[in-house]
Amino acid sequence: MLFLSTDFLNKHGIKYFLEGGTLLGIVRDGDLLPWDHDVDISIDYADAERLDKLRWRFYLKGYRLTCRRGIQSYGPIKPNDYRIFKLKPLGFAFIKMFLPSFAEKMVVLDIFVKTNDDTHTYWQSMGKILRVDKIHYDSQDTVELNGITLTTPGAYRDYLTSKYGDWSIPVKEWLCKEDEKAIVR
Helix, strand or coil: CHHHHHHHHHHCCCCEEECHHHHHHHHHHCCCCCCCCEEEEEEEHHHHHHHHHCHHHHHHCCEEEEEEECCCCECCECCCCEEEEEEEECCHHHHHHHCHHHHCCCCEEEEEEEEECCCEEEEEECCEEEEEECHHHHCEEEEEECCEEEEEECCHHHHHHHHHCCCCCCCCCCCHHHHCCCECC
């Protein structure tokens, strides 16, 4: 799903960045985290409406793209702004209802929508407002996974430190709304 989505975004001119546990696993372990149940990327707020209008194209590929909007206001984030998109295989809800253990193994893609002010980049996750220095989104780096080049925030090692602290030590029990170092509200 990671390669499907990043290829799709590239084809439609939507700039993305690897995020969260996806970026952490690739940088630290050279692969996706085996205990992580989703893949994380982000896009800029300026591209969110365009992605929303392209959701029908995912249906043609066997996926459903849904959108969640925010309810909080903080810095440049306003109520009803795009917050996150979720990409799931068609029929995921049905499978989750009748075969929950199988559904737990299905990969879900989270596309966080990030917005900037003069010094920070903000996003919403699990009812929290998070931010990091904007410098990470003013530039980009890349990492490789299975021979494919993927885009990361600039100075991604410093970015990971701002989110996780010491990210060199694996932590399997991680809850964004409690453990994330980038929470501001």
